[in-house]
Amino acid sequence: MLLDVVANKWSALAIGVLESGPVRFGELKQRLGGVTPKVLTATLRRLETAGLVEREVFAEVPPRVEYSLSPLGRSAAQPLAALRSWAEASLDGALPATDTEADGRASQAPRS
Secondary structure (H helix, E strand, O other), X not given: OHHHHHOOHHHHXXXXXXXXXXXXXXXXXXXXXXXXHHHHHHHHHHHHHOOOEEEEEEOOOOOEEXXXXXXXXXXXXXXXXXXXXXXXXXXXXXXXXXXHHHHHHHHHOOOO
């Protein structure tokens, strides 16, 4: 479902970065800060599969790859920007999870 892809933390943030235009992987990783290459790769693949992001490979040595928003991705950028603005503005009023709550969630996670 498209909402599952867009509602992901890194997806929403990546779309926000890509609003300004095409970006290479390394720059995207740097601008997102804190995302691992593995997670960013998976996020970009999900976004591309969903039709939100386009990947362009340039025939250069070494190959250059740029990511940009597709028309569908650009249409998702505006509501996501509003959501990010709301979240930033509401940060002070949000209740942080206590250590006990976080520990309880971790112990309830299914084990593989």
